[in-house]
Amino acid sequence: MKIAVRYYSKGGNTKKLADAIAAALGVEAETVDRPLEEKTDMVFLGSAVYANGVDESVKRFLRKNAGYIGTLYNFSTAAIAPSTYKQVKKIADENAIPLSAREYHCKGSFLLLNKGRPNQGDITRAVAFAKLALQDAE
Numbered sequence: 667m668k669i670a671v672r673y674y675s676k677g678g679n680t681k682k683l684a685d686a687i688a689a690a691l692g693v694e695a696e697t698v699d700r701p702l703e704e705k706t707d708m709v710f711l712g713s714a715v716y717a718n719g720v721d722e723s724v725k726r727f728l729r730k731n732a733g734y735i736g737t738l739y740n741f742s743t744a745a746i747a748p749s750t751y752k753q754v755k756k757i758a759d760e761n762a763i764p765l766s767a768r769e770y771h772c773k774g775s776f777l778l779l780n781k782g783r784p785n786q787g788d789i790t791r792a793v794a795f796a797k798l799a800l801q802d803a804e
């Protein structure tokens with residue numbers, strides 16, 4: 667089973683989840699600037715909400731790497747907004763990328779909001795999400 671973890675994180679919140687998920691799955695988390703090099707069964711993609719949208723680099727990663735993504739697994743952080751799933755699903759659908767219904771989202775700190783998030787509990791739940799996804803895929 668070939669697994670990759672990619673993320674885009676301006677402030678480090680989403681990176682925290684990406685690093686924990688990657689460590690649990692025995693791979694390195696890389697930013698979305700790093701293309702996939704081969705067909706990858708499971709691609710965990712972390713993003714966050716900025717001005718109600720996901721960063722352009724996340725969309726670019728999906729478009730450029732579509733052919734290499736077996737199944738995509740979305741995870742995200744945001745201060746208030748719901749997860750990035752719908753926005754990622756739109757790009758995934760446009761590029762014929764299978765997106766798992768399984769996702770993970772938690773609050774991320776922003777200015778005075780959500781201090782300390784993602785916290786240890788958020789990280790533990792993110793790891794559980796990734797392990798369940800792997801269990802299902804095997």
Ligand SMILES: Cc1cc2nc3c(=O)[nH]c(=O)nc-3n(C[C@H](O)[C@H](O)[C@H](O)COP(=O)(O)O)c2cc1C
Pocket residue numbers: 674675676677678679680681714715716717718719743744745746747748773774775776
């Ligand atoms: C420039 C900017 C714009 C943001 N816009 C939103 C927003 O529209 N809705 C929201 O819920 N959170 C918004 N946030 C908060 C981020 O979604 C939240 O802090 C997230 O955890 C950031 O993840 P990161 O640290 O991985 O970049 C914004 C943050 C930044 C820096």
